[in-house]
Amino acid sequence: MKMLLLIVSVLLICASAVCANSAVVGLASWYSKKSCRSEGTSGLTASGELLNDAALTAAMWVVPFGTRYRVTNLSTGKSVVVRVNDRGPGRRAVKGLRIIDLSSAAFGAIADPHSGLVRVRIERHVQPGNPATSRSRKTRAKTHAQR
Numbered sequence: 168m169k170m171l172l173l174i175v176s177v178l179l180i181c182a183s184a185v186c187a188n189s190a191v192v193g194l195a196s197w198y199s200k201k202s203c204r205s206e207g208t209s210g211l212t213a214s215g216e217l218l219n220d221a222a223l224t225a226a227m228w229v230v231p232f233g234t235r236y237r238v239t240n241l242s243t244g245k246s247v248v249v250r251v252n253d254r255g256p257g258r259r260a261v262k263g264l265r266i267i268d269l270s271s272a273a274f275g276a277i278a279d280p281h282s283g284l285v286r287v288r289i290e291r292h293v294q295p296g297n298p299a300t301s302r303s304r305k306t307r308a309k310t311h312a313q314r
Contacts, residue, residue: 226255
């Protein structure tokens with residue numbers, strides 16, 4: 168029970184910081200179709216998309232699908248913008264302070280896949296001039312209703 172409480176606490180802290188556009192530091196790993204098959208999963212993401220190793224996508228808990236984040240490798244300074252389309256990392260991984268799972272292409276853009284885990288900073292990526300990322304959901308709803 169204590170372990171479950173710890174995991175939920177870590178998830179809530181990370182989620183509130185990330186949703187509030189604050190940067191969060193933690194560990195990132197990667198996953199692929201091959202690793203999903205070895206774990207016995209279907210190859211479908213939680214959003215219903217097929218897992219695409221070449222896409223710049225990620226798995227995170229409690230943030231909306233489609234949200235974009237800049238993931239920066241703290242050792243190299245390399246960064247990549249990813250779109251959340253799956254849920255993860257797994258519970259055991261969260262306990263180890265893993266905050267995001269990246270597609271193999273996204274991980275490869277910032278680190279050598281053989282490294283397995285890297286220390287990263289993630290922050291919400293807002294595209295200037297894009298109403299879907301630069302305004303709040305409430306503001307977008309009001310604008311849409313006024314049309």
